[in-house]
Amino acid sequence: MITKEIFEKLKEKFGDDIIRLDESVKDPFVVVNPQKWLEIAKYLHDDPDLYFDFLMSIAGVDYPDENLIRVVYHLWSYKHRHMLVVKVELNRENPVVDSIDSIWANANWLERETYDLFGVVFKGSRNLKRLLMPEDWEGHPMRKDYEEPKEYHGISTERENPVYLFHLVKPPEEE
Amino acid sequence: MSKVEKVDITKTTHIEHTADGVIMVTNLDLAVNWARKNSLWYLLFATACCGIELMQTGGPRADLDRFGVVFRNSPRQSDFIIVAGTITYKMAERVRRLYDQLADPKYVLSMGSCSNTGGLFQHSYSVLKGVDKIVPVDVYVAGCPPRPEALTHAILKLREKVGREPYFKNYVGTRFFKFMRWIKNDN
Ligand code: SF4
Numbered sequence: 001m002i003t004k005e006i007f008e009k010l011k012e013k014f015g016d017d018i019i020r021l022d023e024s025v026k027d028p029f030v031v032v033n034p035q036k037w038l039e040i041a042k043y044l045h046d047d048p049d050l051y052f053d054f055l056m057s058i059a060g061v062d063y064p065d066e067n068l069i070r071v072v073y074h075l076w077s078y079k080h081r082h083m084l085v086v087k088v089e090l091n092r093e094n095p096v097v098d099s100i101d102s103i104w105a106n107a108n109w110l111e112r113e114t115y116d117l118f119g120v121v122f123k124g125s126r127n128l129k130r131l132l133m134p135e136d137w138e139g140h141p142m143r144k145d146y147e148e149p150k151e152y153h154g155i156s157t158e159r160e161n162p163v164y165l166f167h168l169v170k171p172p173e174e175e
Numbered sequence: 176m177s178k179v180e181k182v183d184i185t186k187t188t189h190i191e192h193t194a195d196g197v198i199m200v201t202n203l204d205l206a207v208n209w210a211r212k213n214s215l216w217y218l219l220f221a222t223a224c225c226g227i228e229l230m231q232t233g234g235p236r237a238d239l240d241r242f243g244v245v246f247r248n249s250p251r252q253s254d255f256i257i258v259a260g261t262i263t264y265k266m267a268e269r270v271r272r273l274y275d276q277l278a279d280p281k282y283v284l285s286m287g288s289c290s291n292t293g294g295l296f297q298h299s300y301s302v303l304k305g306v307d308k309i310v311p312v313d314v315y316v317a318g319c320p321p322r323p324e325a326l327t328h329a330i331l332k333l334r335e336k337v338g339r340e341p342y343f344k345n346y347v348g349t350r351f352f353k354f355m356r357w358i359k360n361d362n
Contacts, residue, residue, distance in 0.1 A: 133301065134265045141300040148300050152264045159292055159304035 001082050003028040006050065014040060029072070029085035037088055038098035038124075044075060044084070045103050052077045052084060055100075058110035060118035064144045067092045069118055073100075090120060099125035117142035204342050211254075212337040215330070217284075218253035218273065219246040223260030225287040228320040237323035244330055250274075255282035255313075255333065257326075261289040261296055262303040274310045280346050282313045282337070284329055291315050 001009075007021040007030050017033040017040065032040055044052045056074035063070065073086040088097055099122035101107040111122040112131035119140035122128055130137060139146055151157055164171045188201040221229050233239050233246060247253045250273045262270055274283065285306050288294030293304040306312060313336060316329045343351055 146300065153268065155264065155267060155303065155308050157264075157304060159297065159308075 001049070001080065003030065003084060006030070006082070006084055009049070010040065010043075013043065027083075027085050029087050031087045031089060034088040034090055034097045038100060038103075040086075041073075041100045041103050044086075049080075050077065050084075051079045054078060055104035055107055055110070056083075058107060058114055060114045060120055060142065062092070062118060062142065062144050064092065069095045069120060071095075071097060071114060071120055095120040096123055097121075098123050099128075101126055116140070119143065204340075207342050208338045208340060211342070212334045214243040215254050215334065215337065216245055216247045216252060218250050218256040218277065219248060220256055220270075220273065221259040222262060222266060223289060225259040225289065225320040228323060229257060229259045229286065229326065232323040232326045237327060239327065239330065242327075242330060242334065250276040251278060253277055254280070255284060257284045257286055258290040258306045258310075259286040261294065262306055263301045264303055265301070267303045267306075267309050270306065271309050280340070280342070282333060283310050284314045284316070284333060285312045286316045286326060286329070287321055288317065288319045291317065294319060 004021065004023065007018065010018045010030065010032075014032075014036065017036040019031040019033060022029055022031070044050050052075040054076040056076050057072075058074075059072045061070045061072060069090045069092050070087050071090065073088075075084045075086065077083075090097055095118070097120065099107070099111055101111060101122075102124075108126055109131060111120075111125055112127070112129060114120050115122060115128055116130040116132050117140055129135065133141065138149065141148075148157055161171070163169050187205065188199065191198045191200070219229075221227075231237060239245070250256070254277075256270075256274060256277060258270065274281070283306070285291050289296065289302075290306040293299075293302050296302040297304055303309070314329045314333050316325050318325055321329075
């Protein structure tokens, strides 16, 4: 099935919770209502015509201009050999969405990564902890407005530019 | 660590043939350092792509073994640590702990741009900007990654440094000399 057919099938079942279909990009995607995402995911996994048995990836994308964080899910069906890209749009201040690790178990690590780097909270997750950064890290570094702290556990996070160190060139005046 | 001038071994060493056999009189530091620098063992610690080149250097073609440099899996058996690869802040504290576990006298060899300065990841939020921020480094090797020849050269430099050190002054201290005097007076 191509994305358009899947979209129509979903639209039939869930109505307004399937928000829109975008076919203008190379990988067409479906935007769904984050409140109903768990239900929709279950349907995508269980329905014999769709049968998405493999979750390829979960990624976050930060859009500060629109005040949105989009979480992108890539699904693949080994049986039918078709792919689906699903996006949910979350508020940047308080991004919360249902966890789907009860459906695809590998979602847990992918969600932890997205939580770690973007601060998206996955409700009902088995184990929502930071995956990559140290557990006491502050902030979510892949957000566009993230600023690196001056030090971490007493280790300075800055290194002098050797060009300035040897007085070959004068550093630019500090504002 | 204080440095000493390079000692000319031919001036400080002489050999006597006596009826009891051959007696060699030499500088004790020289003799001990000669033994030390010919069995430098390193802690196998590779965190990124430089580790592949480190393995290559240990392999048959570049063959570090011929200098008595072999890898150990435990810091407690090692003389120095080769930091080969990118160090993140999460790893940094572990590096420091491994360094603390090395037995004295210990050395650090920083291999590759990443562990020298953060390398091509130095604008990243999670990468340590140079391993010298957490441990004292003896030898830096430039390159991304350094060739096995470069690493071998660095190890030769480290050997030179080990060979020149006033070992008894730095690590054994006055206790040894007191002990020697005590033996002398006793007999
Ligand atoms: S210096 Fe280059 S080769 Fe070495 S760990 Fe860094 S990126 Fe990899």
